[in-house]
Amino acid sequence: MLRTFLYCTTLYFISMNANANTDEIAPLEKLLPPGTNVAYIIGQPFNATEKINSNTINQHNADLLLTPASTQKLLTALAAKLYLTDEYIFKTSLHGNIYKQTLSEMEFNFTGDPTFTRKDLRKMLKQLKAKGITHINGDITLNQSRFNGYNWGNGQVWNDQAVCYATQASALVINSNCVLGNLKRSAELEKATVYIPGYEPIVLTSQVNIVTKEQQKAQFCDLEVTRHPDNNYTLFGCITPSKRNLPLSFAISEPTTYFTALLKAELAQASIKFTGQVVESHKTIKTAEVINHQSPPLAEIIARMMKESDNLIADILFKTIGAEYFQQAGNYRNGAKAMRLILAEKDISLASNVIADGSGLSRHNLVSAQTMFRVLEYVIRHDDELQLLDTMPISGVDGTLQYRRGLLTKKLTGKIVAKTGSLKGLSNLVGFVKTEKNHMVPFVLMVSGYNPKTIEQDKHNKPRQASPLTQYSAAFFNTIVSTY
Missing domain, CATH: 3.40.710.10 (DD-peptidase/beta-lactamase superfamily)
Known part of the structure; x- marks a missing residue:
């Protein structure tokens, strides 16, 4: 009491x-x-x-x-x-049928692992090579049946979609579906120049004018971006000069196209021959699991x-x-x-x-x-x-x-x-x-x-x-x- x-x-x-x-x-x-x-x-x-x-x-x-x-x-x-x-984990698995040194009906199953990276993809292909696989017969399927509907939520701002903080929440995620770069805008330049690492399979064109603050204000001008097919982007508008490069982040417009380019590069690096096509699927996987990558716990x-x-x-x-x-x-x-x-x-x-x-x-x-x-x-x-x-x-x-x-x-x-x-x-x-x-x-x-x-x-x-x-x-x- x-x-x-x-x-x-x-x-x-x-x-x-x-x-x-x-x-x-x-x-x-x-x-x-x-x-x-x-x-x-x-x-x-x-x-x-x-x-x-x-x-x-x-x-x-x-x-x-x-x-x-x-x-x-x-x-x-x-x-x-x-x-x-x-304890929940995301699984990214590789399926197919193995016969001697060949894998046929190869299929990736994506479940939206937000932590999956190119390094993880490379590790999966190394594991495949360790099983003796040197050839992939036929097409490679990218299965994204885990999610359907829009990759952005209703009510999200459309002009944020090119920026990494608003990247697509698709079943297929690699490197956070994001590419980093920078914009050089020093005073001696008339147009800003853009840098993207050479290993990133995107195309970025700069049409950005370097102007004074007064010119920018008078022209009602700012830095903007247009997205084109196949992960191509055009930066345009204007920006004021600075000795410091401007950091840039680009949300991947087409995750499947981006992953396909990375996959082909990594297959070549692993010396695994592939001459087919990379296709999408939203159907149930029927082939056996060959490799399984797991995310960190929830x-x-x-x-x-x-x-x-x-x-x-x-x-x-x-x-x-x-x-x-x-x-x-x-x-x-x-x-x-x-x-x-x-x-x-x-x-x-x-x-x-x-x-x-x-x-x-x-x-x-x-x-x-x-x-x-x-x-x-x-x-x-x-x-x-x-x-x-x-x-x-x-x-x-x-x-x-x-x-x-x-x-x-x-x-x-x-x-x-x-x-x-x-x-x-x-x-x-x-x-x-x-x-x-x-x-x-x-x-x-x-x-x-x-x-x-x-x-x-x-x-x-x-x-x-x-x-x-x-x-x-x-x-x-x-x-x-x-x-x-």
Whole structure:
């Protein structure tokens, strides 16, 4: 009885102190431009010897449906952990019929392994050669029956499709379906020159003019890209000069074409003769398995997804959940339904929310701060078995919070553990704060409709000013760290 009394008394004083400072959060909205939407929930502080409870000490617009962006990955990670489990692996297998030194009816079966690389392909072919295979008779089939439907979610922005953070979530993935390069734009050049490694089977043409800032502004000109068949790209528009090359990343437009080129190069390297065609299939494989490559376990893949906010992994997991739950080809529709059913079993309802993908890239997604808090609460309460909190970025330390402006002060570094979510005009965070009083405070913060006005800076007399969003974030978390 005494222990219960002391525990309740402690919670009472924490709550009283929190309520006394409730109004310290609301005025911070004045730091943001007019028209900005803000929704937040601040949960009851707890410590290592206590369990999180469902009480909240402050909230605003908690039921407002907003675009979650990459905080959606917390839902995807939870559904994957619950249904697929940490031991789940992706298999990329090679099938066919072996007769002496020849393999016929050769077929790759792809299941969307987001970690599969050219190095893994090379290893599989070396294993094939070790079995004595020197010839491949007939065609090679690339089976992608694991998924169907679109490779991008409904509501994803079309002009992002050439960039690696929005690459296709296809069953066939190699090197993250992404190619890296750079653009040389030094002042002595009239046109920028592009570099792509010679071993990458894509074609990239630059028609980019190098102009001054004044010319760029007057011409309403920017750097743009057009995609052509067979993984050909044209960069055009204009860019200002710089001594530093501009890093580029290109999402593969045609994964099958890209893989075919890599496969032929690696077959030649392995001295395995092949004169047939490479074809696609979405039918059930009937030949025997010859080689099997396995991905790292799901726990490692989710950790990478969460820390670096990897969109490809998230959408692959989303489709895989749909495929496994309904035992059919996975897509964005059955992935969404499976997520709803899996979370509903844990009393987390997504009934009023719109779920379009696993990554949060789709603008169709709509999730409330209240829903996000329910998910966060479940994740914290079951962290012993889920081990999801360790996958979240830490302010000033790692992941997408390592260099987050406004959170890099001595007071906030290492104090915020949260999943980030950012798209044009919005910035979200879901996680918990470690306070000066050794409490942990769960929170959801969703900022949308953010459109900062251009602030003219006096370069001679005034230092560069932090953005309104940076100022608001710093003030929001400094208040929590100091108050609770």
